Amino acid sequence: MVVLRFADGTLDVQGLEREQEPPGCEWDPRTLGFRAPARAYAELVLWLRKSGLAYDDQARAYSELEPKLALGRAPRPFQTEALAEFRKAGGRGIVVLPTGSGKSHVAVLAIDDRRRSALVVVPTLDLVRQWYDLLRTSFATEVGIVGGGSYELRPLTVTTYDSAYLHMQHFGARFGTVVFDECHHLPGATYELAAELCLAPFRLGLTATPERADGREAVLARLIGPVVYRRDIVELAGEYLAEYATERVSIELSPDERAEYDIERKVYVDFLRASGVRLGSPSGWSDFLMRASRSEAGLRALAAYRRQRELALAAGQKLEYLGLLLDRHRRDRVLVFTDDNATAYAVSRRFLVPVITHQTKVKERSEILQKFSSGEYGVVATSKVLNEGVDVPEASVAVVISGSGSVREHVQRLGRVLRRREGKQAILYELVSSGTGEASTSERRRAHSAYRSAGARSSDAEP
Amino acid sequence: MLSPDHVRVRRRGGELQLLALKGELRERAVVIARDLADVARAHVGKSRGELEEAWEGIAVSPRERKLSLGLAKLVEDASEFESGDAEQAAELRREVFALAAQKRATNALSFARDAILDEVATRRGTTPVALEAELYADLRSAQRLIACQAPAPEALVLGYERAQVQAILLRAVRVVAEVGCASADAYRALFRQLKFRRLLYRVHPLEAGGYRLEIDGPFSLFQSVAKYGLELALLLPALEACQKLRLRAEVRWAHQGKPLTFAYEPTVRAGAEQPPRARDEVAELSAGLSELGAGWQIEPAERVLDLPGVGVCIPDLVLRRASDGAAVLVEVLGFWSRASVWQRVELAQKGLGERLLFVVSSRLRVSEDVLEDADEAALYVYKGRINPRTLVRHAERLLDHGGPSPRRAERAR
Numbered sequence: 001m002v003v004l005r006f007a008d009g010t011l012d013v014q015g016l017e018r019e020q021e022p023p024g025c026e027w028d029p030r031t032l033g034f035r036a037p038a039r040a041y042a043e044l045v046l047w048l049r050k051s052g053l054a055y056d057d058q059a060r061a062y063s064e065l066e067p068k069l070a071l072g073r074a075p076r077p078f079q080t081e082a083l084a085e086f087r088k089a090g091g092r093g094i095v096v097l098p099t100g101s102g103k104s105h106v107a108v109l110a111i112d113d114r115r116r117s118a119l120v121v122v123p124t125l126d127l128v129r130q131w132y133d134l135l136r137t138s139f140a141t142e143v144g145i146v147g148g149g150s151y152e153l154r155p156l157t158v159t160t161y162d163s164a165y166l167h168m169q170h171f172g173a174r175f176g177t178v179v180f181d182e183c184h185h186l187p188g189a190t191y192e193l194a195a196e197l198c199l200a201p202f203r204l205g206l207t208a209t210p211e212r213a214d215g216r217e218a219v220l221a222r223l224i225g226p227v228v229y230r231r232d233i234v235e236l237a238g239e240y241l242a243e244y245a246t247e248r249v250s251i252e253l254s255p256d257e258r259a260e261y262d263i264e265r266k267v268y269v270d271f272l273r274a275s276g277v278r279l280g281s282p283s284g285w286s287d288f289l290m291r292a293s294r295s296e297a298g299l300r301a302l303a304a305y306r307r308q309r310e311l312a313l314a315a316g317q318k319l320e321y322l323g324l325l326l327d328r329h330r331r332d333r334v335l336v337f338t339d340d341n342a343t344a345y346a347v348s349r350r351f352l353v354p355v356i357t358h359q360t361k362v363k364e365r366s367e368i369l370q371k372f373s374s375g376e377y378g379v380v381a382t383s384k385v386l387n388e389g390v391d392v393p394e395a396s397v398a399v400v401i402s403g404s405g406s407v408r409e410h411v412q413r414l415g416r417v418l419r420r421r422e423g424k425q426a427i428l429y430e431l432v433s434s435g436t437g438e439a440s441t442s443e444r445r446r447a448h449s450a451y452r453s454a455g456a457r458s459s460d461a462e463p
Numbered sequence: 464m465l466s467p468d469h470v471r472v473r474r475r476g477g478e479l480q481l482l483a484l485k486g487e488l489r490e491r492a493v494v495i496a497r498d499l500a501d502v503a504r505a506h507v508g509k510s511r512g513e514l515e516e517a518w519e520g521i522a523v524s525p526r527e528r529k530l531s532l533g534l535a536k537l538v539e540d541a542s543e544f545e546s547g548d549a550e551q552a553a554e555l556r557r558e559v560f561a562l563a564a565q566k567r568a569t570n571a572l573s574f575a576r577d578a579i580l581d582e583v584a585t586r587r588g589t590t591p592v593a594l595e596a597e598l599y600a601d602l603r604s605a606q607r608l609i610a611c612q613a614p615a616p617e618a619l620v621l622g623y624e625r626a627q628v629q630a631i632l633l634r635a636v637r638v639v640a641e642v643g644c645a646s647a648d649a650y651r652a653l654f655r656q657l658k659f660r661r662l663l664y665r666v667h668p669l670e671a672g673g674y675r676l677e678i679d680g681p682f683s684l685f686q687s688v689a690k691y692g693l694e695l696a697l698l699l700p701a702l703e704a705c706q707k708l709r710l711r712a713e714v715r716w717a718h719q720g721k722p723l724t725f726a727y728e729p730t731v732r733a734g735a736e737q738p739p740r741a742r743d744e745v746a747e748l749s750a751g752l753s754e755l756g757a758g759w760q761i762e763p764a765e766r767v768l769d770l771p772g773v774g775v776c777i778p779d780l781v782l783r784r785a786s787d788g789a790a791v792l793v794e795v796l797g798f799w800s801r802a803s804v805w806q807r808v809e810l811a812q813k814g815l816g817e818r819l820l821f822v823v824s825s826r827l828r829v830s831e832d833v834l835e836d837a838d839e840a841a842l843y844v845y846k847g848r849i850n851p852r853t854l855v856r857h858a859e860r861l862l863d864h865g866g867p868s869p870r871r872a873e874r875a876r
Contacts, residue, residue, distance in 0.1 A: 008661055010681040014772075028684050030663045031772035035684050165690075169661075169681075193690055197682065286718055299525055327574065330567050345599065352563035352579055354556065359602055364553050377564045 009169035009197025092225030099415020116176025271301030469533030512604035547600030643673030643707030811840030
């Protein structure tokens, strides 16, 4: 008799001869048996059945899902299509839909369709809270949470990628369906293990932007399944997403800032030239850090790099302009995005608006978002933690004070204001310090169809 | 614990080597350690942000940078910080932001920040400046240093050197440790840690005595992952407790494609200078057996019997019959758990290739019959104290017959 056991995120297979070579398994000399990543469970069980081998499955610990979908919200046509394609692919695949179009509802439909205990893995604690509410309402049942100080497992559970990486080896056998929200996070040395150590035969990935700068999106097919359905922002704008415009605003540095920027930039660039570091190469940045740490001149160049970047990203004029925008949109719900926490707190202190960073406790985050949603707060500042997924349909204005060159980050930030409401016209302002390295960063992050539409325009800041 | 960012290493081919602190640099390390601790003590009552800023002001050369950061981390670990009242700060923010939002939405003129702060400060009977300071009093940088218990500078530097090894192991994908323990209990402590940390291993005896342990985790079979790095790092004290230790680790360091090899052989080991001491019940049994006189030689066992996939068995004594040199290994389980007895039973049933006698208290409610069919192992269940004569009878039966236990045979007669 073949015995399957779930052993710390792997499958321990005893009772097979070495020459039988089950799929996805390797012989483990440490335990004198076969072993496979838990991900291979479905494939292995199908092989055992096909081979006519009797087996005792002690690995599977997931259950049939008892609660049925309680909220009968009619799916939109593209959501029904996405579910059909997911089903057709055997319950393994990725659905690519723009932010705000209702990806989460596709997941709810898929969980109900598969009827197995389900785990939803999300990138942030804000999303944990949001998914918790969604699942509880949709299935009218209690929902477990692992992360942010909680460790409560239930047939429907939400966790973060960090917690999934840490704990999947313990609870990876308890779910038959796993949903990876914002699944572009999954490829990577650590998070990948969350998918490898999970036994769930049914796997759904959700994202608006599967592409990654490092090209590792290719591994998603192995970890989750292929892309089974895809729709772009421009295909759904108007009908399912809010109409929107984007405006890039060039901001001049003050004379003092400009003088300091030029000096610091020169120190940094001169060092790069003298040391022969090519930042464009794959190891460029780590080469720079390594060389910078070896000499006084290097440390000075590193400090100069940081200062010139700080001047460009947090130019005083940007905050002046933000003041004008907040006045202009005093009756709208505004999200202010920054690249770093210090600027987010500076915005908060200067304009007396709430801020959400990784240091904000869950309870306070929830309260801020709830008050933002109800209109008690008109503005919320944040660094990166609200980039993804957080659902505030009332938000209609996004102001990007600073950010990275990541296309994904920029599209996700736009997505925060795209959830459709009657008569809503969303707008995203991007403040860019002219004549600095930030201008090219801005060019890089706008390389997406969402920023090439008719609604995109540029302007210079008013003096 | 230090992080890999605090470690001073160099790469030589495929090797990762710790940079030794010697000569002038060691003297500098002591000076830096003293400065860091002095600054911390001088900042008791001030904020973490202020302390960190003051530490930044301590002049160090580029080559001393990591050393300084590592020592600062150790001083920080030896310090106590107090957080501001998070509830109070959150309540203040609630009040300020709600008023600001209200004014912004209703006031047609430009936003008047100072007026809002004035209004809230007046309501609370404080000043706008104090109010601003309280607004984010619960942030990490605002935490107040209340005590610094950093050890003497020389001890801090020594601590840094030892902590570096553990920090490197955080990135380990596999560890090969050659260990030698002077007692069965020391081996047991090590294997208990391995089990507790859910690590897998292969055991190979070394010709010169001791064992080579190849340690990693379940998933390591498929990919060289640093997932088990924390467990391997936490295992280090148990490895260092062995009398002999030579360690080689494969580590994923920085952005190096292939893992590098890191070698470590401690010069001073905690507890290594103390002679091994057997548990009281084993020492008592050993003395009792010796008193029985000729016929049997008693010696401490230094064996690790491993059955992959099932577990290890670490006997306490070797009982050798003088007439023919035949030996029985004795493991005294005493009052351990029933689970440990059942694990030994499973090991014995699958065959360890040695004659083994497990000595178990009757309080564990295990019958000697469970191993009656085994040829190579037997259970001696005792009441009260272990009787050396009965134990010897079990040993003789095991060597001569491999049949039913003496008690069962007596009952049958």
